């Protein structure tokens with residue numbers, strides 16, 4: 001999938017908040033080696049480098065567009081290209097951090113234990129993932145995709161597999177962890193501008209659909225999705241659109 005760093009950063013402060021909430025709870029004092037997996041535009045990677053100024057901080061991502069933005073903007077860190085599904089670090093990180101990236105990958109029953117096994121002894125796997133599979137924001141994308149006007153062009157887009165229930169991550173990781181901390185937060189993002197939830201989706205989950213369509217279907221698909229969203233996310237009297245967004249947080253500490 002093609003990422004558009006500018007569209008992604010349009011709601012930069014709302015997207016940053018969960019990363020800060022995760023970072024605040026990472027129980028690591030002075031890690032030597034930190035990896036930001038699925039680092040995107042690198043703005044969170046730079047915060048990892050700020051929190052642990054003596055650490056070697058490496059941001060890894062699969063998108064050259066995102067990495068180009070990261071290399072321009074983030075100082076004090078290194079960046080490289082890697083596929084999270086197959087990545088194996090040269091040196092086990094003391095902190096393996098991943099904000100809003102693992103939800104794009106399938107098979108979490110294998111992925112999460114694998115990633116945790118890559119962490120150094122005493123180190124931490126820190127993960128935040130949206131849990132929005134059943135929200136209208138996502139269900140409407142799937143419903144509109146089967147419209148006969150474009151279903152042929154969209155058939156190849158597989159459904160992003162929903163993340164697991166929190167208790168499943170507990171069962172997967174607890175036997176291997178010295179400590180495990182899981183929590184969920186529903187943020188009430190206050191978005192501004194017309195069709196704000198559409199604009200949010202255009203930075204992430206709507207991209208595979210839009211990338212697969214040519215004009216005029218692309219615009220027609222986007223308009224059909226925008227119209228379907230409006231009754232679910234009506235603007236308040238002051239013009240703000242409240243966008244409830246559920247996210248799962250996970251901190252797993254490896255035995256020392």
Ligand SMILES: C[S@@+](CC[C@H](N)C(=O)[O-])C[C@H]1O[C@@H](n2cnc3c(N)ncnc32)[C@H](O)[C@@H]1O
Pocket residue numbers: 003015019037038039040041042043044060061062063066082083084085098099100101104105204
């Ligand atoms: C929603 S962005 C989050 C970026 C960043 N972590 C942040 O908090 O701003 C998701 C990122 O995950 C990356 N990504 C998705 N699947 C990936 C994979 N299999 N391997 C590497 N990166 C991947 C995308 O390229 C994208 O930059």
